[in-house]
Amino acid sequence: AQKITQTQPGMFVQEKEAVTLDCTYDTSDQSYGLFWYKQPSSGEMIFLIYQGSYDEQNATEGRYSLNFQKARKSANLVISASQLGDSAMYFCAMSEGGAYHQGGSEKLVFGKGTKLTVNP
Amino acid sequence: NAGVMQNPRHLVRRRGQEARLRCSPMKGHSHVYWYRQLPEEGLKFMVYLQKENIIDESGMPKERFSAEFPKEGPSILRIQQVVRGDSAAYFCASSPRNPLEWEQYFGPGTRLTVT
Numbered sequence: 363a364q365k366i367t368q369t370q371p372g373m374f375v376q377e378k379e380a381v382t383l384d385c386t387y388d389t390s391d392q393s394y395g396l397f398w399y400k401q402p403s404s405g406e407m408i409f410l411i412y413q414g415s416y417d418e419q420n421a422t423e424g425r426y427s428l429n430f431q432k433a434r435k436s437a438n439l440v441i442s443a444s445q446l447g448d449s450a451m452y453f454c455a456m457s458e459g460g461a462y463h464q465g466g467s468e469k470l471v472f473g474k475g476t477k478l479t480v481n482p
Numbered sequence: 483n484a485g486v487m488q489n490p491r492h493l494v495r496r497r498g499q500e501a502r503l504r505c506s507p508m509k510g511h512s513h514v515y516w517y518r519q520l521p522e523e524g525l526k527f528m529v530y531l532q533k534e535n536i537i538d539e540s541g542m543p544k545e546r547f548s549a550e551f552p553k554e555g556p557s558i559l560r561i562q563q564v565v566r567g568d569s570a571a572y573f574c575a576s577s578p579r580n581p582l583e584w585e586q587y588f589g590p591g592t593r594l595t596v597t
Contacts, residue, residue: 366524397585399588405571405590405591405593406588406590406591407525407573407575407588407591409585409586409587409588412585453524453525455524455525468530469515469527469530469538469541470515470517470525470527470575470586471527472517472524472525472526473524474523474524475523475524
């Protein structure tokens, strides 16, 4: 069974507008972490934002915020005020188990990604 | 503090040859993860190592693939007798395994092309 589902293969947004990239996950663990990474055309993996399963507040990092809905098992990424440089692949990932709400590090399971294109 | 380093960045091998991919984790990190990304796909976990120990190799193909992280030197992912299906980007990530630092820091990847 797929652990991370990203249902949007591609998304388009106008520059300066906000965009939401969807991510749903599947786990029976109580302790887990959710991540978003950006992969530009140059290929590197850039960490954007993290949400722990026990975190009550939605994570925010600059223009990125994570809309965490635990009961729905969703962890959508919201990018506000899109910029041309935001055009890239975006991957949602999950790590299960361990003391994740305290940190620690286990293997990451990635979704298939969403290709975001920001239009001028 | 230098980031995670991987070399080579690009590697071309003929079918049947061996490929050796190297990963130097960030300073102070003792945990290394290897992931593979096939074209148009997300990253897939291969193996998790600590110094001199393989902790989790559940994502490694049963044959031709091996990994090590010696006491001294970089972590090595070795692919013997490469086939065209091994063509992919191979990423290494490192972690300090510190409860206050949960992020895995990724290297730039090695793009392997098998001709």
